[in-house]
Amino acid sequence: MLKSANGRRTTVVFGYIAALAAVAMNVVYPAITRVSVTATLTPADLLMLRLGISGLIFAPYLFWNASTIPRRIWIAGVPLSFFHGWGMAACVIFGLQFAPASHAAALGPGALSAWIAVLGFLVYRIAISTQKFLAIGAIITGVLLILVGSAKGLSTANSMTGDVMFLAASGLAAAYLVYVQQNRISPVLGVSLVSTYSAVVLLPWYLLAAKSGFSAASASEIICQAVFQGILSGCVVFLAINYAAQTIGSQTTGMLFALVPALGVVASLLIAKDPVSGIEWIAIFVISGGVVAGAWPAGRSTSPQAAADGVIARRCAQAD
Template sequence: MQRPAISQYAQGALYGLAAVCIWAGFIVVSRLGVTTSLSPWDVAGIRFSVAGVLLLPCLARRGLALDRLGWTGVAAIVMGCGAPMVLLVNVGLLFAPAAHGGALFPGVMPLMVAVLAAAVLKEPFTPAKSAGLALIVAGSVAIVWLTGDGLGTAQSIGHALFLAAGLVWACYTVAMRRALLDGLHAAAIAAVGSLVLYLPVYAVVAGAGVLNAPPLDIALQAVVQGVLTAIVALLLYGRMVGLLGATGGAAFVALTPAMTALMGLAVLGEWPVAGDWLAIAAITIGVYAVSGGPLPILPRERLLLTRR
């Protein structure tokens, strides 16, 4: 697969950076919610009650796209960006801090997407892509290693859940790319599917307990989770994947740990240590390489191009 043209890459990169800003906020706001007045089940319920209702007209108009997805593809999309993925992340945030969620969920996920895309979509592993994936994984693991309590602790449960969330998201990405589904259509399938399958169970188990939370807490989750993350970010992500490919688009999500660190610095006053900055730099360089960023032309390559 050829690297994207510079203008195409720039457009895809802008979509990716916008989505990353939203996802970094999603992790911080989710952590805030599950450690204060809401449970992971409440956060997921708020998210899909809002997004499901807003996107219901879109799904009613465009359908499930079974001719392109099949039931397996529909299941991959509902699980990968619907309630199962959100619950994996939110429950993980009960055991591990937001920085770990940012590192392991979106940080390692591009590797999972690359493996699935190579097997299903036949996207090749170029030298630049392989080196970039190595940098992304190394940087993500370094963030956890430098700030974590080590293996065998309660944080390990959170780490496993974050990785599981990354795996189901990878399945969603490949299914969307294979079916040539746009981001809004995929978001509608995931949101309405979760509204139908998850909300009734949540209502029976949790009842109206969520209404005991402060109204501002509920409103914050409704806007960030139900509108920005479940609709706007997925629309941006779908357009980015369409421009950069499954692996290249997914790689941009790995910038979330860096953006989360910057948001933590600005909002919470949490200053990353020197090792964190090195890890963030490694992730950023890796994302550029994997996503298809234009590479400098070496003298020999420039000479060959001149001769042509």
Template structure:
């Protein structure tokens, strides 16, 4: 009975995580269309996340950070730190939020599959292979309408796919180095905070044109919720249900973002893109289920996502 209660709490945590990521994409797209720049959002994201993580690291001590090593910490920060949201937010200046929500997680699943086979020589169950093929088909179908280049949508889509490659490489390195997920995330956040003052003064910024309520909202959404709370929720789900079951929530992100984006931004994907989202969601689900089957065999601990 207690296990059933924990499972229900984990499912609720996963659903909240989906909601956070959906709101994150839509909120970023909203502010990028109005006042803020990609740099502004990155500053607010890591500034807010830093406020959360610094007291945790200070209280627990820096021993775990030193054990990770500065070279490894810098490499992880380069992949999943400040450049990562800059690229996604840059893409959001060209393409709708639904594109980011569909292409980012789909790319992460695809590149994680590919890099795991290359780096760890992992064999994949047939179900997962079929899922990855479906993801590729969905990716190609989704970006097909943007081939004309109108509005630079295709360029934005390429940036989203590139960000998926970056985060997949980050996850592979975390696993290869057997880095503690919380330590790795804290290192990424705190190292990303260091260049923020310089970035604020040298990069384009329209933060002075935004209302205080918009700035505070983005600090909460991008930093505290997406940068800190979502990671905690994912870690909790992994602890209760396992990493493969936790990844089953990933297909819900593009679906939720499409509906939130339609309601708030008035951005309605084309019919062919709805079909592509459905194909990618099925592919991600098959990949997760296939990974769960493979995960029943002894393997190295999987890293959590952020």
């Protein structure tokens, strides 16, 4: 019995390590991407590195399990790859050319739970509890404050353009999550379809029409971004979140991800050297409070909304 308890304790510790590692990656991802996309590599380069490499890694899973995957899922993978792959990722990476990394953290992972609750209600009539409603209100308030700051030019000159892209990315990711939760698509199958289909879509565009900055970038930057975008962000974070959700629970994982908007500001300041105004600090903490309130356990019962929240926690890293 003692050995079993120690094993369980070790598993929980590794679950927290996995969750915190995923949080850390989501915190630094916008800042590291913004540094590169505003200096040497183009958005097309980073997009191809992220989804091309992850597509190569997950494609074997589809090959070995092809006979067990229903035809409707193969077909559904086409729009889903836009919602959670090349469309969503493009909005984030291209948006980072215009807006600070702190905005990406706040309007991406920060707004995701609000998008999911609204889409779940509109499409599947999933009830929104009073607690969730208030949490959504706080998130929307924070989002509006950021948009006001951008409209007044308190951050970068074209930050409103980036903000719109970040919100679009968050909305697309929410559409994907609501769909896979309602249709019970396994996480590994979902990300395998998204990554592989996205790589197939992007490769012709990248080779024939996209602008590349590889010739101006150093070998070390290309290798670092390949590892960071394709392996860490495209694969490791996804697996870490799923492991954390299974070991420490989706509610706990979701609450840890409430750290992303606030810590994303710190990363933006230290890594990307982006300015942060007073109104943006307030907005980001309001959004963080809304995320915490939305992820806080409301009771013992497992409602449809709680199930949706579990999906948020398991997949949050794929929204940036």
